[in-house]
Amino acid sequence: MDVFQVVGPLVCTYRHPGMGNLPLRVLRDRKGKLQVAVDTIGSNPGSWVFTISGSAARLALDDKALITDLTIGGVIDFWE
Amino acid sequence: MDVFQVVGPLVCTYRHPGMGNLPLRVLRDRKGKLQVAVDTIGSNPGSWVFTISGSAARLALDDKALITDLTIGGVIDFWE
């Protein structure tokens, strides 16, 4: 699982139906690489989180009709 | 999920049957890396999109006989 800092929400009104109204977050890793993840636990900008990728990211959603390849797994208490 | 800018359509007449007539797009990330994705929502060249990879990309297709490993998940309203 990768470690990222939350940048903020991703505004995306025009979506694939499989994305539903899932809350999306822009994340940045230590080298500046950006990723987009589904956030079902409510993270805040500036927080460090770890993410679950692949089919496990999808299993983390309650509604099995929804799709994602990256979901936030937890907010890290202390990081660096 | 990764973020890309749409370059344009990919013309590919000679395909694996599992690709059907899926509309394909050439995408470029911020570092210039190119990828090919299925576009089921109708994105335009120059738009920034985020993509769904892996088995979730395939679940985003209505016809379960079709295959892909990358599908456009949404058009980003504002990016950089």
Added chain:
Amino acid sequence: MDVFQVVGPLVCTYRHPGMGNLPLRVLRDRKGKLQVAVDTIGSNPGSWVFTISGSAARLALDDKALITDLTIGGVIDFWE
């Protein structure tokens, strides 16, 4: 899906049974990175192709007892 140029066939007589007699191709991307893919559509050296990775690569094979993680999805009409 990634874009590669076909280098040529991969000769590999000593294989895992799950590879069967699948035709294998050596591919090279724009930066010189090499990969091996199953080719079920008959690509030629020098052609540019795009590839399907992960579980979708396996679903692209007719015989479900065979395994792969990369299958050629199509020959690109024009590339660069």
Added chain:
Amino acid sequence: MDVFQVVGPLVCTYRHPGMGNLPLRVLRDRKGKLQVAVDTIGSNPGSWVFTISGSAARLALDDKALITDLTIGGVIDFWE
């Protein structure tokens, strides 16, 4: 499977329910890249381990309601 050195436990009290109380470890590869993995075998800081990624990481958990994309597969006897 990748090879990492165990840095130590990851303290993360605010988690997705799918993470349960799984013990998490911060891992570092030879180039300094950090990853988070589930540790079900009890590794110690400083040990070199190899990790299982993807859907196999999840199958390594006894409770199928739990999710992960990286699980420690074994402690390497000698490394470098």
Added chain:
Amino acid sequence: MDVFQVVGPLVCTYRHPGMGNLPLRVLRDRKGKLQVAVDTIGSNPGSWVFTISGSAARLALDDKALITDLTIGGVIDFWE
């Protein structure tokens, strides 16, 4: 599928039960990156092999209770 040169066996007595007694090999790619793979076909140090990753790696094992994310798919006859 990636191409690697076999470095040698990986000695790992303390394992996750899902690894069983699977024979493990340390592999090195052309840039020096190391990976660990299950070897069910008997490769020798110095040989060039190609590997199968992801869920296909697991399907390459006879015992479905065992897990891996990388399995050697074949020994390449000639390489470079």
